[in-house]
Amino acid sequence: MIVALAGGVGGARLAVGLAQVLSPRQLAVVVNTGDDFEHHGLTVCPDIDTVAYTLAGLNNPRTGWGRVDETWNFMQALGALGGETWFQLGDRDLAMHVLRTQALRSGMPLSQITRQLSRRLGLRHSLIPMSDTPVRTRVRVAGGELDFQDYFVRQRCKPRVHGFRFAGAARAQVPAPLAEIMTNGRVDAVVICPSNPYVSVAPILAVPAIRRWLRERTFPVVAVSPIVAGAAIKGPAAKMMRELGAPVSCEGIASHYGRRVDGWVIDRADAPAEARIAASGRAVAVADTLMTDVAASKALALDVLRFARALAKSRAR
């Protein structure tokens, strides 16, 4: 069994590939909830929705968030009534937030809600939020902290980041299905998807039970670099690395994760870095990591799984 750790778009795309080649029993996708937030009284879970919509083929490929063939009449009416419009909620997308919020208020755990909604979207594979209790990413900036969506959407990642805090992480409750996976002895590898290391993957790794589980692992952790040729495919990862003084490269990413990752999958464009990363004691595989379509996602997933299997074998020896 493979457990994939995923944030938004990059995570969603690799999840699509993994879901193409692994059965529902062979794959669980653990999704970041650090960028969840309450907006207009609704609980919005951007990463869960991006992964769910992408797996369902309902995602908007242009924006990287929200649904394809979306309409915006709610948002327009909301704006006319004086409501805040900096975070766009599409008419169809809104159904997820309304149902989720209603279920959360009734006391249902987020993991169970996610399971129900993703099944309704037609997903067969498990999407599991990293926590059933709220964890909220705060961005440290000059003079204070910003809520993640305030930084990410309202301020378009403009403020220079000084660091991050994952409020609620220390007491985060791992969902029951994830706790089961962490103790069932069936996990062959953990795959860290090419998601932002600071705001997509770090919140997952900040959940104490997950951190402990990975520290005591008997399986390999394999990661796909979100940095290709010195840039992020999407989002502010490269800008954040620069602002935090990390080299914007797959070596920079590898050194950020250190011993938490056993094997790196880097893009062909970065093949020259292979030896340097290997020199730091990590295994390295070179692959096409861009996932421009489902076929590319599937091919990368096969590469990642082959690599993970090889690492697991060498560990077993």
Add this chain to the structure above:
Amino acid sequence: MIVALAGGVGGARLAVGLAQVLSPRQLAVVVNTGDDFEHHGLTVCPDIDTVAYTLAGLNNPRTGWGRVDETWNFMQALGALGGETWFQLGDRDLAMHVLRTQALRSGMPLSQITRQLSRRLGLRHSLIPMSDTPVRTRVRVAGGELDFQDYFVRQRCKPRVHGFRFAGAARAQVPAPLAEIMTNGRVDAVVICPSNPYVSVAPILAVPAIRRWLRERTFPVVAVSPIVAGAAIKGPAAKMMRELGAPVSCEGIASHYGRRVDGWVIDRADAPAEARIAASGRAVAVADTLMTDVAASKALALDVLRFARALAKSRAR
């Protein structure tokens, strides 16, 4: 100053007429909240919205509820995700419910929310909910009670009614602006709009402070019959009257209200009933009450105001 008591469509149409001929200082429309309900975690106020949309010219004239030029993508997505779809919420309409619910949760009184939202819709006249605390109409049927919207929308008024209960009415808190009007000595007349007597007007009259104010009135109460030629223009009023053993006629309505109404405005189609209602001690005016367009609403409003003024004069003598 005129205070109009209004439910849904009939109330909204007369309110439009009154707003055409009275300044914002001369008119307050007090709206039924008995059919408000919580749905999908949102507080929906159907009568407030119908009156607000109608005054703003945004109402859907075909359905009698919701907004014109509406889209239904939220509802469709909600249904696909397993949500309940028996109560239709349009994409644009949803903005009202989301903003209202958010403001209610923040502790803002419904009356203040209604004021803000109706101003944003462009209204100049005051819409005041009958209560700032929840009052919920329950329909007594064989074997128990139904929530109003369950009876009205989900069961399409099919169950035979045995009576009504207005849960929360006994401790209903009249909004501050209505309390001010009830004590400012400026009210010349109260107009009961042609709304359902049982489920639109009765909840308003069940609010203790309003009931007391009307009982001790020094101004006339004028009502427009919602029954014309033995039928209701819209909605289940006639069916309810039949099931409760009341004659389905404007006389039946007049006897239902008894001494709570001083003067009746009945439709030309019911002119023969004029003498019989007058014989019971009520003043009667005959008018065109159908309000098929804004001009007709305005004409009826002028008739109602003329009648009310005459009654006020004869009271003063």
